[in-house]
Amino acid sequence: MNCEVSLILEHKYEQLQQMSDDPMNQVSQVFEKSLQYVKRFSRYKIPML
Structure with a gap:
């Protein structure tokens, strides 16, 4: 998912x-x-735990 990739790239x-x-x-x-x-296209902004 984009949100996971976003965390890794950040x-x-x-x-x-x-x-x-x-x-x-x-x-x-x-x-x-x-x-x-x-x-930009990450649907979820809060990291899921």
């Missing part, structure tokens, strides 16, 4: 931002677009 995005000191670890445009897509 976690990965946070990791990449923490390692952003290294120029080789920049976030790609495809990654950012994918994250935006799943956030």
